Amino acid sequence: MCGITGIISPPGKATVPERLGALSAAIRHRGPDGHGYHAWSPDSGGRFGDEPEIARGHRIALAHRRLAIIDLSADGRQPMTTADGRVTIILNGEIYNYLEIKKELEALGRRFDSTSDTEVLLQAYAQWGSGCLARLTGMWAFAILDNSTGELFLARDPFGIKPLYYMIVDGAFVFASEVHALLTYPGAPRRINAAALHDYLRFGFTDRFDATMVAGILALPAAHFVTIAADRPAEVRPQRYWQIDLGAAPRRMSRDDAAAELRDMVRRNVELHLRSDVPVAIALSGGMDSAAIAMLEKEQRREQETCTFSFIAESPEINEEAWIDLLIEQSAVNGRKIKVDPQALSGELDNLIRAADEPISTTSIFAQSKIFTAARAAGFKVILSGQGADEIFAGYLPYLSSRLRGLLGKGQLADAIRFIRACRRENKVSPSYLITHLLGQLATGSIERAMRRIAGQPTMPPWLNKAWFDRHGVVPRGVSRNRRDAPLKSHLANTLFDYTLPAILRHTDRTSMAHSLECRVPFLTTELAEFAYSLPDDYLIDVEGRTKSILRQAMRGIVPSEILDRRDKIGFDTPQRQWMAANMDSWDAILKSDAFRAIPAFDHRTVAQDWRAMMADPGRVDARLWRWLNLARWSDINAIEYS
Known part of the structure; x- marks a missing residue:
């Protein structure tokens, strides 16, 4: 896991090193273990350096911030270039099946100088071009520069687990792992995206396809790649390389056979996601998904201690402690529990927003941040999460x-x-x-x-x-x-790719990486998604109304029956209304601030009336308040422009 950024200046112009340095510094938290730069120009080709000054006089410049997870040696540093000097890569993410791909490439005559997954991806691209994407299991956003032509290839994983944003400024193509990094660039757009703003205020999400909250800053969509020509950097035409076939006839296999095959798939994917040269922890709730990961991790690493981190809510209606205790007892893991002081929320709101890059959907990010803080403080660089299983196997009530x-x-x-x-x-x-x-x-x-x-x-x-x-x-x-x-x-596909999960993944990436912690999601692989979507609907939700029916059956004998038979699990939830009610004075100050009153998207008279009603009766606090506050602080922090 790392941070990447870069600039392709238009013909006749060169990269300003100070701008590249500012972009890199803005994502330092994503990779505190090292950094590197690569610069290119038509006459001199590519050059590697430790400082952004190397970009002076060059048309194209790349920067990388490293969080060392696989191959901790200097051999794994980036930017990384093939031995023949032809292509150079900067990668944010992990390729979990890199060992299998490496064997395939070695059989084709390719040789390796490191044990890193980055070099495997680099060699795979050199061998197969964009066709390498179909062979990868992992999470990634990467850029590969052809040093012979100056052509830049960028790609993002099938689910958008890892982020990649870009913009065109004065004819230059500028990209980075986070939006706020792009905002450091002179001339970067700061005007609000009105359509995304509407979606956020109404529904709480903004992550639709390529939209961000800033007009002119775009996300490379999940499951897409784009090739940027050195002489035409403003021409950006993303192409999709993978999608699920919703029209395919369901495969014919018995429920028992499907459950057995799924059990093997989940076990194999957890094993792949455990590949790491640093210790791995688990974010454990009281539900089936994280429980399956914890149980399978314990099964596969019997000689190692399994460490879990769990949020414990004070509100009894969403408190999962009894289920978490059951899992800790039956799996014999080292379980650590995290409790949150709700009155600390207002004091940490700005830091949460800075980390999140865009306005936050729910207060669950506050609890998630505390889990990641505890995991990093305990010495972990990697944590596994059960996210994605609900969207793939139909776990939500809607x-x-x-x-x-x-x-x-x-x-x-x-x-x-x-x-x-x-x-x-x-x-x-x-x-x-x-x-x-x-x-x-x-x-x-x-x-x-x-x-x-x-x-x-x-x-x-x-x-x-x-x-x-x-x-x-x-x-x-x-x-x-x-x-x-x-x-x-x-x-399922809409929530997987269009709303719900994209926002969850964005929040998870930013919140974990704010603590230099890599969060992996074993259920989000194309293998599992394609298998689930190929099954009859009854295998996902049976006629008895059991959600994730086939996954429950597949995990029988691995996850405790008490967890599998639960019908009251509601996802990773926090007592948002109570937490908001504990900070009313702080919220009042924000809603009366000049920054909030300057936002023309609100009918401020109606907002004031609704806020007075909430102040008089905190039980009337709802999700609108959280969005109002987030928008006000995010707009102020980032100097967002409204017209």
Whole structure:
């Protein structure tokens, strides 16, 4: 895990070393173990150096900040160049199956000078070009420079676990691992992206495809690569290299066979994610996903102590301590528990926002930050997390409506009635909840807006300044619609790639890397995703309303039955309302600040009324308040411009 950045100046111009140095310094926390630079120009080719001054007079410059995880020696330092000098790489991330790829490359006659996964990726690209991406299991954002032509190849992993952002400034292509690094560059855009702002304030997420909260700063989308020509750096045309086929017919295999195959896959992927030359910890909740990782880690590393870190909430309705204690006892791990002082939230808000790069979705990031702080203080550089399993194997309650839609669409009325009853009995989900969410899926954006007008409901909440959003051409939209022929699978894909998971992954990357800690997610591999999406819907959510049904069966005998049979797990949650209520005076100061009042996206009179109601009754505090506060502080910290 590391940080990467670089500049391609337009023809006739050269890189300013001070600008490259500022970009590199802004991501130092991502790689405190070392740094390096590579510069290129048409007449002199590529050069390596320890300081940004090497970029002076050169058209292209790359910078790398290293967090040493695999091959801790100097052989693993970056930028790294092939022995023939042809291509140079800077990598942020890990290639978990690098040993297998290395054997394949050695059989083709390639030789290696290190034991790092970076060199394997470099040689793989030299051998297969962009075709190497299909062979990789891992998380990555990397740039490879062809020193013979000045052509730059950039790619991001299939799920967007690792970040990569870019912008065009005065004809130069500038990229970095984090948005705030790009903001150090002279002339960087700072104008708000009105559409992304609307999505954040309404729904709490901004990570749709290539959008960021700053207009003019874009994310290279997950599962995409782009090639930038040295003489045309402003021409950026990303290409997709992988996607899930939602229209494929479900594979024909028994449930028992599917569970057995899945068990082997999960075991193999956990084993791959444990490859490291430094100790590995586990973020443990009381749920099945992190429990599976902990149990399999213990199974595969019996001679080593397994160390887990768990957040313990004070609120009894979301307290997972009893389940965590059960896992600690049955797995004999060294379990460490983290409790949070809610009154510290206001004092740490600015640091959380600086680390997060963009406004934060929920207060769970505060608890996650404390877990990562404790893990790093205990000497760990790597921690495993169960993120992604819910989006791949259908673990969230809203998926139930999509499953019901699939049953009704196939005319399976008896099963649909049985499903509705089971959801009410086992999941405490009412029929009205299922029907309401099902109808919401059926309505297109235009139909939804028309229905709101007929019902006398505003298309935009009154606390937003509709005139301002109209002036910026923002049309209120809901989340992505699900396909009729594959309602459950398309719902999963939407949360996996369009909303929910992208924001979770962004927050996790920034929060962990703020502590120079690498967070790995063993469930997020193309192998597991393609397998899950190839199964019948009933294997994911059965007619008894059991979410992640096939994963529960696959983990039987590995994870304690008490955990597998839980129906009340709600994800990594925090008592947001109580935490917010504990800091009302601090929030009042922010909402009365000039920075907040200067944001034209709000109807400030309505916001003031709603805030007074929350002050009078903290029980009325809701998610809007957290977003208001985050936007105000993020805008102020980054000097964001509104018009």
